[in-house]
Amino acid sequence: xxxxxxxxxxxxxxxxxxxxxxxxxxxxxxxxxxxxxxxxxxxxxxxxxxxxxxxxxxxxxxxxxxxxxxxxxxxxxxxxxxxxxxxxxxxxxxxxxxxxxxxxxxxxxxxxxxxxxxxxxxxxxxxxxxxxxxxxxxxxxxxxxxxxxxxxxxxxxxxxxxxxxxxxxxxxxxxxxxxxxxxxxxxxxxxxxxxxxxxxxxxxxxxxxxxxxxxxxxxxxxxxxxxxxxxxxxxxxxxxxxxxxxxxxxxxxxxxxxxxx
Amino acid sequence: xxxxxxxxxxxxxxxxxxxxxxxxxxxxxxxxxxxxxxxxxxxxxxxxxxxxxxxxxxxxxxxxxxxxxxxxxxxxxxxxxxxxxxxxxxxxxxxxxxxxxxxxxxxxxxxxxxxxxxxxxxxxxxxxxxxxxxxxxxxxxxxxxxxxxxxxxxxxxxxxxxxxxxxxxxxxxxxxxxxxxxxxxxxxxxxxxxxxxxxxxxxxxxxxxxxxxxxxxxxxxxxxxxx
Ligand SMILES: Nc1ncnc2c1ncn2[C@@H]1O[C@H](COP(=O)(O)OP(=O)(O)OP(=O)(O)O)[C@@H](O)[C@H]1O
Ligand SMILES: [Mg+2]
Numbered sequence: 001x002x003x004x005x006x007x008x009x010x011x012x013x014x015x016x017x018x019x020x021x022x023x024x025x026x027x028x029x030x031x032x033x034x035x036x037x038x039x040x041x042x043x044x045x046x047x048x049x050x051x052x053x054x055x056x057x058x059x060x061x062x063x064x065x066x067x068x069x070x071x072x073x074x075x076x077x078x079x080x081x082x083x084x085x086x087x088x089x090x091x092x093x094x095x096x097x098x099x100x101x102x103x104x105x106x107x108x109x110x111x112x113x114x115x116x117x118x119x120x121x122x123x124x125x126x127x128x129x130x131x132x133x134x135x136x137x138x139x140x141x142x143x144x145x146x147x148x149x150x151x152x153x154x155x156x157x158x159x160x161x162x163x164x165x166x167x168x169x170x171x172x173x174x175x176x177x178x179x180x181x182x183x184x185x186x187x188x189x190x191x192x193x194x195x196x197x198x199x200x201x202x203x204x205x206x207x208x209x210x211x212x213x214x215x216x217x218x219x220x221x222x223x224x225x226x227x228x229x230x231x232x233x234x235x236x237x238x239x240x241x242x243x244x245x246x247x248x249x250x251x252x253x254x255x256x257x258x259x260x261x
Numbered sequence: 262x263x264x265x266x267x268x269x270x271x272x273x274x275x276x277x278x279x280x281x282x283x284x285x286x287x288x289x290x291x292x293x294x295x296x297x298x299x300x301x302x303x304x305x306x307x308x309x310x311x312x313x314x315x316x317x318x319x320x321x322x323x324x325x326x327x328x329x330x331x332x333x334x335x336x337x338x339x340x341x342x343x344x345x346x347x348x349x350x351x352x353x354x355x356x357x358x359x360x361x362x363x364x365x366x367x368x369x370x371x372x373x374x375x376x377x378x379x380x381x382x383x384x385x386x387x388x389x390x391x392x393x394x395x396x397x398x399x400x401x402x403x404x405x406x407x408x409x410x411x412x413x414x415x416x417x418x419x420x421x422x423x424x425x426x427x428x429x430x431x432x433x434x435x436x437x438x439x440x441x442x443x444x445x446x447x448x449x450x451x452x453x454x455x456x457x458x459x460x461x462x463x464x465x466x467x468x469x470x471x472x473x474x475x476x477x478x479x480x481x482x483x484x485x486x487x488x
Contacts, residue, residue, distance in 0.1 A: 069387060071383065071386075071387070094389050094391070097386070097387055097388065097389035098389050100387075101387075102387045104380070104383075104384070106380055108380045108381060108383070108384035109384075110381065110384075110385075110398075110399055110403075111403065111480070111488055112402050112403045112406065112478070112479075112480050112488065113480075114480075121385075121388070121390070121398055121399075122388035122389060122390065125389075125390050125391075125394045125398065126388065126389040126390060126394075154480050154483070154484060156484070156486065157484070167384075170388070171388075174388060174389065
C-alpha cells in the first residue's frame with residue numbers, strides 16, 4: 001500500500017468500534033469558576049462530514065473543541081468520539097489522540113526540529129514507526145499541504161501560512177479519523193489564509209471528518225455540511241450551510257449580518 | 262620590593278602539576294555529567310512531581326544554596342565515614358561536588374523548563390506523546406538551549422570550586438600546589454602557576470561546553486538565531 005493511500009481517511013464501516021456518528025456531544029456542561037462556558041451543548045458529526053462551528057467571541061467554540069479532545073474536563077454530559085467515551089474517568093487519552101487530530105490558531109510547531117522532524121515525531125514515538133518509513137510519510141503529508149520542498153527547513157524559516165500547513169501535515173501524519181481546527185487562519189493575512197483554506201478544502205473533498213471553528217464565513221458556506229451556531233454556551237442554531245441565508249433566530253441573523261460587513 | 266622570582270625551582274614538579282590537573286579534570290568531568298543528569302531530574306521533579314517530592318527537593322535545594330561548599334564537603338566526608346562506609350577522598354569529593362551542583366543545576370534547568378510555552382506541551386500531548394516522550398523530545402533540548410550560558414558558567418564554577426576538595430586531601434591541582442609550596446617555599450610562584458593553569462582549565466571547560474552545544478543545538482548551529 002502506498003503512503004498516499006495510507007493517508008486517505010478510513011472507508012465507512014471499516015472499524016466497528018466507531019459506529020456513526022463519529023462524534024457525539026450530549027448536554028455537555030462546562031464552567032470556568034462561576035462562569036458557565038458550555039451550557040448543555042449537543043451535536044453530532046457523522047463520518048465524512050465537515051461541521052463548522054461559528055459564533056461570537058467567548059461563546060464557547062474553542063472550549064467545545066477542547067472538550068472533544070479531552071483537553072478540558074467538563075462537569076456534565078457525554079462526549080463520544082470514534083468509540084471513545086471522553087467523559088469516562090478511565091478514558092485512554094492516548095488512544096483518543098490517535099484518532100483525533102487538532103490544529104490550533106498558534107501553530108505550535110517544535111522550533112528546534114525541522115519541518116520533517118516535526119512530522120516524524122509522533123509516528124516514531126507513538127506508533128513506533130521506523131525512521132525511514134516515518135520520513136516517507138512526512139514527505140507524503142508535506143506534499144499534501146503543498147510544502148514538499150520545505151522538509152529540511154526549520155519552522156522559523158517559514159511564513160505563518162506555511163507553518164500552519166506544516167501543523168496540519170503533522171496532524172495528518174497520524175492518520176486521525178477526525179480533525180479539529182480552531183481558528184487556524186485567524187493569525188494570517190488574507191493571502192496566507194487562502195493557502196491554508198485550500199488545504200482544508202482538499203481534506204474535505206477527500207472525505208476527512210472535520211470539525212472546525214472559523215470566522216471565515218465564505219469558507220464555512222463552501223465546505224460545511226453542517227453549521228453549528230453557538231451563542232452563550234449553547235448550540236443556538238444548527239443545520240446545513242443554507243441556514244446562514246435564512247437565520248431562524250435574531251442572534252444568528254445579527255451575527256451573519258456583522259459577519260458579512 | 263626585593264622579591265626574587267624563581268620559577269625554575271618548580272620545574273622538577275611538573276609531573277605533580279600534571280597529575281593535579283588530571284585529577285581536577287576527572288573530578289569536574291564526573292561531577293558535571295552526574296550533576297547535570299541528576300540536576301535536570303530534580304528540576305523535572307520540582308515542576309512535575311508529587312507534593313512530597315516537590316517539597317523535599319525545595320528543602321534540599323535551599324539548604325545547599327545557603328551553606329558554604331566547604332561545610333558541605335566536610336559533612337559529606339565525615340557523614341559517609343560515620344555511616345561506616347569507607348570511600349576514598351576522591352570519591353567523597355565527587356559526591357560532595359555533585360550534591361552541591363545538582364541544587365544549582367536544578368534551579369537553572371527549572372528556569373529553562375518554565376521557559377517552554379505550555380502550548381508546546383499541549384501540541385505534543387495532542388499528538389499522543391507520553392509524558393516522558395514530551396520531556397525528551399519536545400521540552401528538554403530547547404530548555405537546555407535557553408539556559409546554556411548559565412549552565413556553562415555554573416560548570417566552570419564547579420571546576421574552580423573543586424579546588425576546595427583539597428581540604429579533604431583529594432589530590433587535585435590545589436592540593437598538589439599546597440604540597441609543592443611547602444616543599445619548595447616558593448608559594449607565590451606556585452600559586453601564580455596554579456592560577457594560570459586554572460584559567461586554562463576554565464577555557465577547556467568552556468570549549469567542551471561549546472562543542473557539546475554545537476552537537477546538541479543543530480538548529481542554532483545552522484541558523485545562528487536564538488530560540
Ligand atoms: N482557561 C480558562 N479559564 C477561565 N476562563 C476561560 C478559560 N478559557 C476560556 N475561558 C472563558 O470561557 C469563555 C469561552 O471561551 P472560548 O475560548 O471557548 O470562546 P470562543 O468561542 O472560542 O471565543 P473566540 O472566538 O474569542 O476564540 C470565555 O468567556 C472565556 O473567557
Ligand atoms: Mg476560540
